[in-house]
Amino acid sequence: MINFEEAYRKVMQHTLDLEAEAVGLLNSNGRTLAEDIVADRDFPPFDRSTKDGIVINYSALEKGVNRFKIEAVLSAGMPQTTLVDTANCMEIMTGAVIPENADTVIMYEQLTIKNDVATLSKKPTKGQDIHKKGSDVVTSSVLLKKGKRIGAAEIGVLASVGKSKVQVKRLPKVCVVSTGDELVDVDQVPLPHQIRKSNTLSLFAALQKEGIMAERLHLTDDRKVITVTLSNILKDYDVLLLSGGVSKGKFDFIPEVMELLGVQKVFHRVAQRPGKPFLFGKQEETNTVVFSFPGNPVSTFANYHIYFLPWLQKCLGLPQKEKEVLLEEPIRIKPPLTRFIQVMVQVKKGITWAKTIRENGSGDLTSLAYSDGFICLQPREAEYKKGEIVPFVATRN
Amino acid sequence: MINFEEAYRKVMQHTLDLEAEAVGLLNSNGRTLAEDIVADRDFPPFDRSTKDGIVINYSALEKGVNRFKIEAVLSAGMPQTTLVDTANCMEIMTGAVIPENADTVIMYEQLTIKNDVATLSKKPTKGQDIHKKGSDVVTSSVLLKKGKRIGAAEIGVLASVGKSKVQVKRLPKVCVVSTGDELVDVDQVPLPHQIRKSNTLSLFAALQKEGIMAERLHLTDDRKVITVTLSNILKDYDVLLLSGGVSKGKFDFIPEVMELLGVQKVFHRVAQRPGKPFLFGKQEETNTVVFSFPGNPVSTFANYHIYFLPWLQKCLGLPQKEKEVLLEEPIRIKPPLTRFIQVMVQVKKGITWAKTIRENGSGDLTSLAYSDGFICLQPREAEYKKGEIVPFVATRN
Numbered sequence: 001m002i003n004f005e006e007a008y009r010k011v012m013q014h015t016l017d018l019e020a021e022a023v024g025l026l027n028s029n030g031r032t033l034a035e036d037i038v039a040d041r042d043f044p045p046f047d048r049s050t051k052d053g054i055v056i057n058y059s060a061l062e063k064g065v066n067r068f069k070i071e072a073v074l075s076a077g078m079p080q081t082t083l084v085d086t087a088n089c090m091e092i093m094t095g096a097v098i099p100e101n102a103d104t105v106i107m108y109e110q111l112t113i114k115n116d117v118a119t120l121s122k123k124p125t126k127g128q129d130i131h132k133k134g135s136d137v138v139t140s141s142v143l144l145k146k147g148k149r150i151g152a153a154e155i156g157v158l159a160s161v162g163k164s165k166v167q168v169k170r171l172p173k174v175c176v177v178s179t180g181d182e183l184v185d186v187d188q189v190p191l192p193h194q195i196r197k198s199n200t201l202s203l204f205a206a207l208q209k210e211g212i213m214a215e216r217l218h219l220t221d222d223r224k225v226i227t228v229t230l231s232n233i234l235k236d237y238d239v240l241l242l243s244g245g246v247s248k249g250k251f252d253f254i255p256e257v258m259e260l261l262g263v264q265k266v267f268h269r270v271a272q273r274p275g276k277p278f279l280f281g282k283q284e285e286t287n288t289v290v291f292s293f294p295g296n297p298v299s300t301f302a303n304y305h306i307y308f309l310p311w312l313q314k315c316l317g318l319p320q321k322e323k324e325v326l327l328e329e330p331i332r333i334k335p336p337l338t339r340f341i342q343v344m345v346q347v348k349k350g351i352t353w354a355k356t357i358r359e360n361g362s363g364d365l366t367s368l369a370y371s372d373g374f375i376c377l378q379p380r381e382a383e384y385k386k387g388e389i390v391p392f393v394a395t396r397n
Numbered sequence: 398m399i400n401f402e403e404a405y406r407k408v409m410q411h412t413l414d415l416e417a418e419a420v421g422l423l424n425s426n427g428r429t430l431a432e433d434i435v436a437d438r439d440f441p442p443f444d445r446s447t448k449d450g451i452v453i454n455y456s457a458l459e460k461g462v463n464r465f466k467i468e469a470v471l472s473a474g475m476p477q478t479t480l481v482d483t484a485n486c487m488e489i490m491t492g493a494v495i496p497e498n499a500d501t502v503i504m505y506e507q508l509t510i511k512n513d514v515a516t517l518s519k520k521p522t523k524g525q526d527i528h529k530k531g532s533d534v535v536t537s538s539v540l541l542k543k544g545k546r547i548g549a550a551e552i553g554v555l556a557s558v559g560k561s562k563v564q565v566k567r568l569p570k571v572c573v574v575s576t577g578d579e580l581v582d583v584d585q586v587p588l589p590h591q592i593r594k595s596n597t598l599s600l601f602a603a604l605q606k607e608g609i610m611a612e613r614l615h616l617t618d619d620r621k622v623i624t625v626t627l628s629n630i631l632k633d634y635d636v637l638l639l640s641g642g643v644s645k646g647k648f649d650f651i652p653e654v655m656e657l658l659g660v661q662k663v664f665h666r667v668a669q670r671p672g673k674p675f676l677f678g679k680q681e682e683t684n685t686v687v688f689s690f691p692g693n694p695v696s697t698f699a700n701y702h703i704y705f706l707p708w709l710q711k712c713l714g715l716p717q718k719e720k721e722v723l724l725e726e727p728i729r730i731k732p733p734l735t736r737f738i739q740v741m742v743q744v745k746k747g748i749t750w751a752k753t754i755r756e757n758g759s760g761d762l763t764s765l766a767y768s769d770g771f772i773c774l775q776p777r778e779a780e781y782k783k784g785e786i787v788p789f790v791a792t793r794n
Contacts, residue, residue: 025583029602043762046589052646075618075648077578079590093646095579095692097590108645136761143763151793152606153765156599156694160592160762164584181474182492186422187561192443193476193494195557202553205426209549221472248505249449249490251472295492297553326747349786350723350749364533365440365557366540368550389746396548 001269004338011307015315020167030211031168032316037144040161042134047098051129053107054118057086058126070116105129147317169316172238174214176200179245181221199243199300221251234286244295247277272338274299297365325354325392335379342371398666401735408704412712417564425547427608428565429713434541437558439531444495448526450504451515454483455523467513502526544714566713569635571611573597576642578618596640596697618648631683641692644674669735671696694762722751722789732776739768
């Protein structure tokens with residue numbers, strides 16, 4: 001048995017190298033950029049009007065002109081034009097190109113128009129209300145760096161520079177496997193000694209949030225069946241997430257089958273609660289990483305968020321965001337196990353507070369629906385005080 | 398022009414009544430529960446062993462028995478059995494049903510087994526290591542209340558009680574419409590006076606995160622085309638999200654077309670920056686809500702998160718989570734506009750700090766890719782101080 005920090009470190013040492021793949025722009029939402037995105041042109045690409053009004057050549061004003069004959073109306077989407085006479089003006093709409101020989105925009109609110117002549121009611125400043133070409137970004141600037149997670153804002157940037165295909169990090173192929181003869185399908189009515197599958201569905205939903213469409217599989221507690229099936233699965237998947245069959249029971253075949261299949265055991269059992277009988281390994285030949293979690297719902301759910309998610313983020317090259325919260329009540333943690341305790345969090349005046357929720361042992365599934373994550377507490381002599389800052393593993397968002 | 402609070406209140410007064418629909422369990426991820434979920438049986442459904450070891454009848458121990466003949470091995474998934482002789486024991490695995498006439502589990506670590514006889518090395522407590530039937534939840538208890546957002550934890554609960562179909566709130570049918578003759582498709586090389594569409598793609602991606610697959614549409618700045626198209630769109634959609642065409646320009650046809658099509662204007666123009674020329678209305682006959690945002694990227698993005706998202710959450714019956722952050726630097730806000738300022742947030746010791754990012758006017762799209770949201774600052778005489786708590790509109794999870 002190893003301690004939590006060591007287990008975490010070992011998991012993070014076994015990341016996979018996920019190569020890049022091209023996806024369509026709208027399919028890149030939620031994925032991780034695998035290329036730097038550069039500006040293909042200046043932004044804005046031309047001097048553009050930021051107001052609706054007229055556009056003039058400021059020198060006319062300096063020569064004493066205050067009434068401007070309107071030559072034309074310019075709207076966004078029209079090619080650049082030229083004033084025939086720089087003593088005249090053109091009406092111009094937001095987003096339109098400033099004429100070659102004009103330099104100042106005056107909005108409607110600061111002029112009157114009568115018989116196609118605009119009269120200024122307020123003296124403008126030279127160059128006002130123009131968004132200058134390249135003032136946001138010049139051609140070839142890096143707009144988004146590789147390793148950034150793509151969201152709605154990034155989609156907008158990618159669209160602006162014409163990335164209808166985007167290079168993103170490939171997601172790992174994951175197979176979620178449950179074991180246990182007591183488990184029946186969700187749509188079945190269980191006999192008194194049976195329960196419905198829930199862990200693999202919960203893991204499937206959690207992976208879905210990461211954009212991963214996992215394969216789901218159930219194995220009966222039969223050494224031969226488990227061996228043959230996992231042998232095939234290892235060949236086809238980057239990651240195996242197993243739930244159950246990893247404790248000390250007579251029918252907990254996973255550890256011996258893993259060994260038989262050449263999965264190198266990195267560790268088995270961690271000094272933590274919940275989630276102690278966690279087996280982590282790697283099959284080097286097939287390059288498959290195996291997370292074998294204990295079968296009870298809270299243990300599986302906790303270890304998925306404690307180990308698998310940070311591991312996935314590291315594989316994708318995303319930054320690890322360590323979170324911390326303040327304790328809303330004192331807690332005492334007796335040695336020797338690191339404890340992960342379910343909490344609800346509440347943000348009050350910019351400060352995130354954690355309140356423990358009723359937990360009825362690690363078999364209580366409903367508690368997860370009321371918690372926002374786990375606080376991580378190391379055992380120690382002194383009581384954890386109210387207001388103390390402790391690490392937090394979020395299980396929502 | 399109305400102020401921000403009034404605009405917000407009016408938007409929230411025009412929510413839609415979204416009825417319930419049934420979806421398959423795994424499709425319910427991210428959706429909102431439209432029914433209370435009750436336990437169809439006790440949890441656990443039987444007295445179950447929480448350890449691997451043996452199970453005995455404690456009275457035998459009281460009669461002086463310390464060595465127990467093993468009658469059988471019980472594993473999870475086996476129907477309930479009975480000890481033939483209560484002076485004997487059975488081996489039992491985690492998750493297995495406790496025999497009818499047994500009441501205490503002793504784990505392997507506290508006994509030795511030789512020739513099918515188990516000898517205890519430590520005196521157990523009566524009833525230990527048994528997860529009692531119904532101790533988590535009793536039949537008919539409400540496990541999840543309607544109005545809860547479904548995530549991975551809730552999927553686990555729903556699976557446990559056999560909900561292969563779940564009643565969830567219907568999502569609104571949304572059409573995202575851009576206007577502007579300067580806009581070309583993402584895969585096109587724009588002419589010097591043109592730019593690529595980005596707002597509708599950004600909105601599409603934002604809606605996708607809410608589980609909404611929006612329709613996207615582009616309209617040229619032609620009154621007739623806009624009128625005919627929007628007239629049809631109103632009949633088919635619950636929500637229109639428009640970007641552009643709503644300012645004071647000569648080709649900003651949206652306000653007059655809306656009026657023509659019977660969309661009741663709730664307000665047009667809000668005393669805020671960015672996002673001032675926001676038109677909000679409702680077509681009562683078709684029961685369509687119209688959010689018509691100004692065309693620049695930051696304005697559209699800001700108003701989507703400031704108005705549309707809270708509106709959607711209210712329609713779904715989800716709680717409104719008001720967020721607050723602490724200012725990392727002093728800021729002065731001159732009257733009269735409410736300002737929404739882009740910030741990056743950082744959590745340090747459980748406290749969320751906001752730092753403003755370089756913004757180059759509301760046309761600067763790239764800034765959105767580096768911000769986590771907007772702080773909302775009301776204009777006032779006194780400077781906003783470092784460390785002051787201000788409202789925050791998140792644009793990332």
